Amino acid sequence: NAGVTQTPKFRVLKTGQSMTxxxxxxxxxxxxxxxxxxxxxxxxLIHYSxxxxxxxxxxxxxxxxVSRLKKQNFLLGLESAAPSQTSVYFCASIKTGDYYGYTFGxxxxxxVV
Amino acid sequence: QKEVEQDPGPLSVPEGAIVxxxxxxxxxxxxxxxxxxxxxxxxxxxxxxxxxxxxxxxGRFTAQVDKSSKYIxxxxxxxxxxxxxxxxxxxxxxxxxxKLVFGKGMKLTVNP
Numbered sequence: 001n002a003g004v005t006q007t008p009k010f011r012v013l014k015t016g017q018s019m020t021x022x023x024x025x026x027x028x029x030x031x032x033x034x035x036x037x038x039x040x041x042x043x044x045l046i047h048y049s050x051x052x053x054x055x056x057x058x059x060x061x062x063x064x065x066v067s068r069l070k071k072q073n074f075l076l077g078l079e080s081a082a083p084s085q086t087s088v089y090f091c092a093s094i095k096t097g098d099y100y101g102y103t104f105g106x107x108x109x110x111x112v113v
Numbered sequence: 114q115k116e117v118e119q120d121p122g123p124l125s126v127p128e129g130a131i132v133x134x135x136x137x138x139x140x141x142x143x144x145x146x147x148x149x150x151x152x153x154x155x156x157x158x159x160x161x162x163x164x165x166x167x168x169x170x171x172g173r174f175t176a177q178v179d180k181s182s183k184y185i186x187x188x189x190x191x192x193x194x195x196x197x198x199x200x201x202x203x204x205x206x207x208x209x210x211x212k213l214v215f216g217k218g219m220k221l222t223v224n225p
Contacts, residue, residue, distance in 0.1 A: 004156075031211050040121055042201060042217035043157070050210050058212070090156055094211055099145050099164070102213065104156035 002026050006091050006105035013081045013112045021076040021108050023091030029103070030096045032074040033058075034066065036087040037107075043090065049074055081112045116140050119202055119216025128225050132189040136202035136216045139183065143204040143214075146178050148187045151199045151218070160200070161187060192223045 004025045013019055023032065030051050035043040045058030047066040055066045063085060065077045074093075078085060091105040119136045126132055134148075144165055149157035161176040163169045163185075169176045175188040185204070189196055202216040 033212070035215075040217060042117075042119070043203075043213075043215040045212060045214075048210060048212060056210065092213075099211075100147060100159060100162040102159065104158070106156045107154070 004091055004093055004103050004105035006089075006108050008108060009106070010109045011111070013078075013110065015081060015083060015112060017081050018077070018079050019081065019110075020078075021089055021091075021110075023074040023076070023093075023105060025072055025074075025091075025093045025103070027093065027103065028071070028095065029093035030071075031094045032068065033092045034064075034074065034076045035090045035092065036060065037090060038087050046076065046089075081110075083112045086110060086112045116214050117202065117204060117216045119219060121217045121219060123220040123222065125222045125224060126192055128192060128194060128223055130192050130223070132187075132192050132196070132221060132223075134187040134189075134200050134202075134219050134221070136185050136204075137183055138185070138204060138214075140204075140206070140214075141180075141183065142206040144207050145205045146176070146185050147203045147213070148174075148176055149201045149203055149215075151201060153198075157201055194223050194225050197222045 033048040034046040049068040052071040089108045094102045148161045150160045151157045166180045173190045177186045199218045201218040203213045
């Protein structure tokens, strides 16, 4: 089925470890986004991309890096995980000219201990 | 002041009640307004959307935007237990890399 796929779905990291979250979409969308969702905080934008090879910072970029080497994939990296990065991470995408049709993945639950 | 303010609740109502959910915002450049529904342990799904000011109705759901007051609302009529979810308002400006700004989300429980 077409959509946004996030891997992994769950992960537990120790403080200081690194990991990469993968977001893959098969809808040929130009724009892709990484959000984090914390209790009482809503969805906050970490980084986004307006096309292959481009990335930009969002509201809460510190501690994260991203890459968009292929149009269909958007990677979110944590170089040295901290307990403050315990969260649920959502990826979303939309195509150019579509004002409302954001597609979200099902999320990655990350716990940093 | 955050760009988008939404009371996080939670809100608990009996089945059949009319539910009113609201958000206020500070950025007058917002033009596209959306409501997302998020079930537990799922990603957000688009529920309603409106452009600029006005009302939009879809079945039991009505979305309203009052740009003069920087205030948006979602009404749910004849609420059902299946409406139990977190509701997030979201909005964006024209262009701007299509970035959505979300409210905190309101957790709604509809009791049978």
